[in-house]
Amino acid sequence: MTRLRVCEATKRYGDTAETINVFTGLNLSVDADEFVTLMGPSGCGKTTILNIISGLTPLTEGTVEFDDKPVAAGEFSFGYVFQEPRLLDWRTVGKNIEFVLRSADINASEYDSRIDSVLRRVGLDDERDSYPQRLSGGQRQRVNLARALAIEPELLLMDEPFSSLDEVTARHARQDLLDVWYNTQKAVLFVTHDMSEAVALSDRILFINKDGNLFDEVTIDHERPRDFDDPALRETEAQLTHRFFESLQ
Numbered sequence: 526m527t528r529l530r531v532c533e534a535t536k537r538y539g540d541t542a543e544t545i546n547v548f549t550g551l552n553l554s555v556d557a558d559e560f561v562t563l564m565g566p567s568g569c570g571k572t573t574i575l576n577i578i579s580g581l582t583p584l585t586e587g588t589v590e591f592d593d594k595p596v597a598a599g600e601f602s603f604g605y606v607f608q609e610p611r612l613l614d615w616r617t618v619g620k621n622i623e624f625v626l627r628s629a630d631i632n633a634s635e636y637d638s639r640i641d642s643v644l645r646r647v648g649l650d651d652e653r654d655s656y657p658q659r660l661s662g663g664q665r666q667r668v669n670l671a672r673a674l675a676i677e678p679e680l681l682l683m684d685e686p687f688s689s690l691d692e693v694t695a696r697h698a699r700q701d702l703l704d705v706w707y708n709t710q711k712a713v714l715f716v717t718h719d720m721s722e723a724v725a726l727s728d729r730i731l732f733i734n735k736d737g738n739l740f741d742e743v744t745i746d747h748e749r750p751r752d753f754d755d756p757a758l759r760e761t762e763a764q765l766t767h768r769f770f771e772s773l774q
């Protein structure tokens with residue numbers, strides 16, 4: 526089943542005097558239990574695509590469909606994990622999560638159980654009453670993920686969520702994400718510049734060029750669960766890096 530479809534999407538920024546054409550007639554889809562990653566050079570429009578889907582940025586032309594029905598962008602069940610956690614430092618971890626539950630009109634009687642369950646899922650059950658500033662970068666990013674998961678979204682949008690973490694912490698965070706994903710099997714649309722991360726996590730990788738055209742698409746058919754140190758993953762990474770950069774020449 527197709528969860529998300531972006532159809533014939535065109536995005537222009539600015540007025541007629543100074544227009545930036547980010548992409549024209551872009552099509553992409555994510556199945557209900559699929560992990561899809563967008564890759565492409567800086568400025569090709571990856572964040573813009575996530576922002577359009579989430580309703581933060583208006584689409585110039587085209588449609589967004591959710592479960593095969595046209596929807597107003599952002600008017601469906603999704604969570605958005607930004608590159609920086611954007612936590613409210615003056616609220617505890619639990620209150621940060623409660624804030625999104627409240628905004629999503631979740632019944633107040635469910636707050637406690639949802640907060641506990643989502644913090645357990647990301648391994649932060651002891652930090653419910655901690656303030657974000659006391660946490661490490663990796664823990665803050667896990668709160669960020671917990672906050673997006675708390676509303677039990679059908680689609681998770683993730684924009685370079687691990688790029689500001691050191692490699693060891695990022696590795697743990699990727700494993701946390703996969704564990705959550707195996708248990709929930711939600712649709713994920715993920716953005717990264719890191720080919721090894723894309724190969725380790727994805728079912729499919731979509732490559733966008735600097736003109737905003739989707740020029741290549743690869744299915745990653747390595748069995749799951751995946752071992753990040755599997756030489757076969759490294760081999761795929763090397764092949765795709767070569768193929769990707771050849772195409773961009």
Ligand SMILES: Nc1ncnc2c1ncn2[C@@H]1O[C@H](COP(=O)(O)OP(=O)(O)OP(=O)(O)O)[C@@H](O)[C@H]1O
Nearest residue numbers: 538539545547565566567568569570571572573574
């Ligand atoms: N609010 C805006 N107003 C005008 N132009 C914008 C705006 N937001 C983004 N752009 C432009 O749109 C293009 C796509 O930007 P976007 O941030 O989506 O790219 P990206 O692929 O996510 O880049 P990066 O990999 O560096 O994060 C860029 O040329 C950018 O300058």
